[in-house]
Amino acid sequence: MNKTLVIFGRQPALGLAEIESLYGADTVTPIGNHGAIIDIDPNQFDINRVGGTVKAAKLLTQLEFTDWQKLSDYLVEHVPKHTCCIGPGKLLFGISTYGLQTNQKAIERTALSVKKAVRQSDMRPVRVIPTKATELSSAQVLHNKLAQPPLGMELLLVQHGDSVYLAQTVGVQDIEAYAARDQARPKRDARVGMLPPKLAQIILNLAIGDLDAHIGEVILDPFCGTGVILQEAQIMKGFDVYGTDIDPRMVEYSKANLEWLHQTHQIGTNYFRLEVGDATSYQWDIMNAVFCIACETYLGRPFAHTPDPETLHLVMNDVNTIHKKFLQNVAKQTSKGFRMCIAVPAWFINGSFKHLSTLDHLEELGYNRLSFKHVDNKSLIYHREGQIVGRELVVLVRK
Template sequence: MQSIAILGRQPALGLAELESLFGAEKIHPLHGGGALLDISAGAVPFARLGGVIKLGTVLTILDTTDWFEIEKFLLPACKEHSQYVPEGKLTIGLSVYGLRVSTKMLERTSLSIKKTIKTTGRPVRIVPNKTLEISTPQILHNKLTHENGWELVFYRDGSKTIVARTNFVQDIESYTARDQARPMRDSRVGMLPPKLAQIIINLASSNTSPETVLDPFCGTGVVLQEASLMGMNAYGTDIEPRMVDYSIANLKWIREKWRIDNYVRIEVGDATNHQWKFEEGTVVACEGYLGLPFAHLPSDKQLQESVQASNTVMKAFLKNLSTQAGSGLRAAIAMPAWHVNKKIIHLPCLAQIEAFGWQRVNFKHVNFDDLIYHREDQIVGRELVVLEKI
């Protein structure tokens, strides 16, 4: 059974994440920020995905993109399938991607669905469309992923329309708590979003389920906390004792709040020379040294100094890690990429990866330049570099 994934703000990150976990042959990118998966929705560990905001089961694929033809199919189908839903009021919402339809047309269709199902004696409530897509808060508030809820998704794929029912959406309250409610935060060292930390871990995981995630630049412990929530052991080091203390406090909080009982080890260590204790099943997932967080366009001198400083640290780190890593060890590292005058400046050491004993992992569905986490007007982006030890 196929499923459909609605990807996040930068779809390429979600595609790479899915490809890493399930293999390129099971992922079929869709125009507009979606993907078909040759995997059932129930077999996807949705809670650990950072780049997928919605996941649903494909019900059928129609040979039309005309909304009136879609409605002709929809009305009898909804009436038929409503009898298999447990007793009680049925709540329905419609979301459309890429089809030529207005919110007024959706409202009319929703009312027609309601009238059709009510002829069976079942009470129905419709979630109104403020936009063509039902928002995540609306889905959660109206319990559209519960057994008495339907969010029906209509996604245009060329001359066809994919019809799906949503099974999972991202838990926005949980992400907010994991980002903002942690006891120890420090904006001066940058704040890695939990969703991005999940993506980095999944890029490092490949199609395996690693036992331990090592973060040699652990900072306040975001990668370690997300690894813990995925059921993995967390091993972190940082050159600053203060950051180690912050990580320990945050991991204590996350373990108590989510009742996690994984192994955690956090210690002071300079990533350029520290000797880690590698266990079988370890992967490396981290955000490296990004240099200065420019709020405004830097001068050429400032930019070069920041590039050089970051390059020196990351080059030494890759060399140090290479001397300790066994063949095949996988690492996903967020490295700085500077957006200046409509150009992207990469770390120079990326051109020397093989000389350090690494090879860069290629993805079928995305290019290297697509794997840069970046917001508009942001100067320092995060380039997600996936490596394997030669």
């Protein structure tokens, strides 16, 4: 059976947890620090469905050596054997490496050697896409059509221990589509935080938990803000969405953004429901129809600089109180097995993260925190360099 090799984004742990959630731990094998192999055919993997994977590829072979010169010789010998069978046309070619002891210049020399070998083999014109690092960016792969075989060819070489996996890219994250639907939305508000669509997808997939959820299922976001999670749920698989927020202005923003989405995108459903409501006390009257909850909760006060201990203590206490009441409220309205993924604040202070104390009392509140086979829960924090407040992704199942 063909297998799929995936390369994760800036924070691989998030992508790995997402893939494990959707495909099951026994179907996924992490490789190196950058990716994983999934026991599915590449044609079954929808890269537009996931937020934490930047490249998807067809696994070609596993090589039992890691020396770059040997790898280079292998490519020069074997690539022409493939290209002589793919029909006429110019070949667009690139190489990306992950974890290997090599450099940009060596990779470029190998690519040019492959170009020469292909031209000698079947007189085919070849254009090499030069790397700016040891791997091609998603933008380079997208714009140069390297994920469109047979005439677009990016080869991935991923080191795992004493071997190297060789794969050919068949899908790449569409960064232009993300930017378009993020920046073109009519209503945005930096004051309440800007949830990236890719992170929204990860939160959704961790909440949904498998690939078998059907169109027409209802996903609830009790802190809907400007509607990013609701938007991504409808794009992803045509889920019906239900959003509430304590701020009437945010509810209006979500309404405008979802109406815009339905005018500009082909999606499987037009159904959405929006209401003003405090997540710590609101009664969602269709909760019995809700499939799961996916949300970014209240992150508290934003900090541009490290706060003094007293200020941080006050903010954390305030946020903890809100989260405790929210989880108690949801527990009253859900039954055993109900699943949710919530993005909660984690504060990066003096080189380490401070977590919500509420997370230490989840069982008392009626929940089990889901653990992953391949990822430590402590690594599921979305955080950028220089940020004080990160987002910790917590997957909960009602006891």
